[in-house]
Amino acid sequence: MFATALNKPQNNLPHNLFEEISKLKKELNAVILAHYYQDSDIQDIADYIGDSLGLSQQAANTNADVIVFAGVHFMAETAKILNPHKLVLLPDLDAGCSLADSCTPAEFKAFKEAHPGHLVVSYVNCTAEIKAMSDIICTSSNAVKIVQQIPEDQPIIFAPDRNLGRYVMEQTGRDLVLWQGSCMVHETFSEKKIVQLQVEYPEAEVIAHPECESSVLRHATYIGSTTALLKYSQESQIKDFIVATEPGIIHQMAKAAPDKHFIPAPAINNCACNECPHMRLNTLEKLYLAMKNKTPEITLPEDIRAAALKPIQRMLAMS
Ligand code: 13P
Ligand code: SF4
Numbered sequence: 224m225f226a227t228a229l230n231k232p233q234n235n236l237p238h239n240l241f242e243e244i245s246k247l248k249k250e251l252n253a254v255i256l257a258h259y260y261q262d263s264d265i266q267d268i269a270d271y272i273g274d275s276l277g278l279s280q281q282a283a284n285t286n287a288d289v290i291v292f293a294g295v296h297f298m299a300e301t302a303k304i305l306n307p308h309k310l311v312l313l314p315d316l317d318a319g320c321s322l323a324d325s326c327t328p329a330e331f332k333a334f335k336e337a338h339p340g341h342l343v344v345s346y347v348n349c350t351a352e353i354k355a356m357s358d359i360i361c362t363s364s365n366a367v368k369i370v371q372q373i374p375e376d377q378p379i380i381f382a383p384d385r386n387l388g389r390y391v392m393e394q395t396g397r398d399l400v401l402w403q404g405s406c407m408v409h410e411t412f413s414e415k416k417i418v419q420l421q422v423e424y425p426e427a428e429v430i431a432h433p434e435c436e437s438s439v440l441r442h443a444t445y446i447g448s449t450t451a452l453l454k455y456s457q458e459s460q461i462k463d464f465i466v467a468t469e470p471g472i473i474h475q476m477a478k479a480a481p482d483k484h485f486i487p488a489p490a491i492n493n494c495a496c497n498e499c500p501h502m503r504l505n506t507l508e509k510l511y512l513a514m515k516n517k518t519p520e521i522t523l524p525e526d527i528r529a530a531a532l533k534p535i536q537r538m539l540a541m542s
Pocket of ligand 1 (some may be wrong): 276294362364406
């Protein structure tokens, strides 16, 4: 992929996209923030690669004038909420999220009204409108920590991911009211195929993202956000890992520990559906064009942005 991007000019694109992107970065005073689920070449050109929490912390602290967000829409939107006066670019505006889509503002309003007196903790994988209707935002790396800081007698709605919500319930012993959303990628892993891989690689450990179903999580030695999984795979003495999250993360895992063996957890069908179709809409070419043309840009109505900022700031303070 790296070689293709460097050597093959396509559709009048420059020969060396890496060089052109670096030039544009200086011209625009831009920073490129990339999630681990992006294609390897995007990860290789990024200034910062991280999980949702790390990316929002970087967005909150950047001095750049332009944020090029190589991730999905809700992530770029979070960067815009934190930086209303900066230009935030998303290489492909259609890069959405099945989890965010599962929670519409009208349905969520009715859900909240059906549960009066509940504090709303929302996973960052939701739209700005849902964030604006929430009390505290969390990510997969701080969800347990945040719920633990809420007084025990306070009832809580947790949205939109039922799998992360169930995991938080198990870890905290709290009873949460769960919105029944899920991630199309993390629900695709096959327990049967994971068990078959464990027979084939008896020394291997399963490491999993908490967006996975409990049938997968119960085989995991370690559960965590993408950054936590990366760190664990580096620090562990184990050499073989079955990785139950989007396989884009394996690029960094293999870079950090080239002597180790990372096996992507297989999907139920013989498809590539363990790759996030939304994340993978972004390409190096689209990233270059976004910087060159300063579009597509993330915009938000100011009232929604201001209301969505408060629960994000609470999260950043509690993390
Ligand atoms: P983290 O970035 O928190 O690990 O979450 C993964 C994810 O699914 C992002 O959409
Ligand atoms: Fe959304 Fe799942 Fe893709 Fe993450 S992996 S962006 S939760 S669809």
